[in-house]
Amino acid sequence: MDMAGDKKGLINAILALECHCTGEALPLIRKEIAGVLPNTQVIERGSRAIARAEARTKAAERAAAAIEEEKEARATLRQSRERFASVLIPVVVTACAVWVAVLGFTDVRSRRDEIGILRTLGVSAKHVMVMFMSRHVLLGVLGGVLGFVAGVLAGGYFSAASEGTKVQMIGADFSLAGLLLASVGGAAALAVIAGWIPALMATRQDPAVVLREE
Amino acid sequence: MLEFKNVGRSFDGTQGTVEALSNVSFSVEPGELLAVRGPSGCGKTTLLLIAGGLLSPSSGQMILDGRDPYEMSPESRNRLRAENIGFVFQQFHLIPYLTVRQNIQVASVAVPANEAAERTQELISHFGLDDRADHVPAKLSTGERQRTALARALLNRPKVILADEPTGNLDEGNAKTVLGYLSQYVTDGGCVLLVTHDVRAAEHATRTLQMSKGRLIA
Numbered sequence: 001m002d003m004a005g006d007k008k009g010l011i012n013a014i015l016a017l018e019c020h021c022t023g024e025a026l027p028l029i030r031k032e033i034a035g036v037l038p039n040t041q042v043i044e045r046g047s048r049a050i051a052r053a054e055a056r057t058k059a060a061e062r063a064a065a066a067i068e069e070e071k072e073a074r075a076t077l078r079q080s081r082e083r084f085a086s087v088l089i090p091v092v093v094t095a096c097a098v099w100v101a102v103l104g105f106t107d108v109r110s111r112r113d114e115i116g117i118l119r120t121l122g123v124s125a126k127h128v129m130v131m132f133m134s135r136h137v138l139l140g141v142l143g144g145v146l147g148f149v150a151g152v153l154a155g156g157y158f159s160a161a162s163e164g165t166k167v168q169m170i171g172a173d174f175s176l177a178g179l180l181l182a183s184v185g186g187a188a189a190l191a192v193i194a195g196w197i198p199a200l201m202a203t204r205q206d207p208a209v210v211l212r213e214e
Numbered sequence: 215m216l217e218f219k220n221v222g223r224s225f226d227g228t229q230g231t232v233e234a235l236s237n238v239s240f241s242v243e244p245g246e247l248l249a250v251r252g253p254s255g256c257g258k259t260t261l262l263l264i265a266g267g268l269l270s271p272s273s274g275q276m277i278l279d280g281r282d283p284y285e286m287s288p289e290s291r292n293r294l295r296a297e298n299i300g301f302v303f304q305q306f307h308l309i310p311y312l313t314v315r316q317n318i319q320v321a322s323v324a325v326p327a328n329e330a331a332e333r334t335q336e337l338i339s340h341f342g343l344d345d346r347a348d349h350v351p352a353k354l355s356t357g358e359r360q361r362t363a364l365a366r367a368l369l370n371r372p373k374v375i376l377a378d379e380p381t382g383n384l385d386e387g388n389a390k391t392v393l394g395y396l397s398q399y400v401t402d403g404g405c406v407l408l409v410t411h412d413v414r415a416a417e418h419a420t421r422t423l424q425m426s427k428g429r430l431i432a
Contacts, residue, residue: 113307114309114310116307117307117309117320118309118320119292120266120268120295120301120307121295121296121301121320121321121323121366122292122293122295122296122297122321122323122324123292123296123320123323124289124292124323125288125289207268208263208268208269211259211263211268211303211378212259212260212263
């Protein structure tokens with residue numbers, strides 16, 4: 001530009017090639033050129049390039065905004081899932097415990113005769129307790145394993161559909177082995193707690209009552 | 215072996231107190247098959263439950279092998295029952311999902327583990343159940359069920375067998391077989407208290423007592 005000032009009357013046009021100026025930068029360029037070459041007319045020749053550059057900028061902005069929106073949406077979805085899970089999990093666990101207890105009571109009722117005869121034959125209350133509790137623990141362990149398999153398969157399916165293939169437990173980071181242990185241990189513990197009262201009832205079954213009803 | 219001393223038992227019901235047994239006294243010794251006969255509801259089963267250490271008397275005392283089971287803790291009474299008594303019931307009371315062999319072994323509480331299997335096989339052969347040993351009760355005839363129950367009652371080599379209408383569900387042939395086994399057990403030095411209203415059963419008894427309305431009348 002400084003050189004151009006010395007060539008007054010010799011230069012009638014300057015082409016700016018390969019210049020990626022966008023529309024917003026043009027007034028600044030005009031101002032700078034007017035400072036060096038007063039009365040020079042700055043003509044915008046590559047308008048298509050400018051339009052493309054503007055479109056690129058706007059597209060980049062829209063993409064960034066869309067990514068932000070998606071992030072926010074996912075964060076909101078995750079929060080709502082966590083809230084739902086925090087309500088659902090205690091309800092499901094309680095329902096399972098009640099169901100195990102109901103099964104236990106039904107079991108004791110349907111096996112009154114058997115308990116009566118075992119007690120008559122001298123089988124101790126402790127042995128009857130162990131008999132019933134071991135059944136509950138076995139059912140709990142089986143339930144835990146089945147629940148783990150079903151949970152991992154369902155988690156894998158839904159996370160593949162929405163968030164990639166990583167299986168995650170909400171609110172905690174568990175390895176699959178840890179999750180298996182937690183599922184089996186938790187289910188067995190739940191079965192023991194829920195089965196305790198029915199098993200206690202079984203030990204208190206009076207054999208004389210069963211035999212008198214014959 | 216088994217002695218009732220002025221035993222009485224009453225139950226509180228919605229229509230007041232019912233006297234199921236009143237002032238009952240008798241004893242049964244080894245080598246004796248005592249039949250207690252009487253109509254339904256006369257207190258026979260109550261008498262048997264008291265003899266088995268399963269129902270405490272309201273009054274009087276029951277002595278089994280020189281001891282009063284009702285002065286013992288429940289677990290000691292269980293042990294006494296497991297070691298000294300065999301039970302035979304009209305309804306057999308076999309455990310439906312166990313095989314004949316397992317049903318017999320259920321009574322092995324007081325039998326050392328190494329003896330139980332051998333003794334079970336011995337009883338299976340004795341009662342002609344070899345080809346039925348691995349069958350569940352639903353696959354057995356009523357006679358086979360009662361023989362299984364009898365084998366179970368004998369597993370612990372009891373000092374006394376308490377039998378509640380053991381022939382009540384059996385035809386004549388099977389009833390005769392079961393009573394024959396009980397007689398043999400008595401001949402071998404055992405002691406049986408049999409409560410029944412079946413005349414056939416009473417015919418095998420060495421002594422018969424008659425019961426009516428909770429009292430011994432003869």
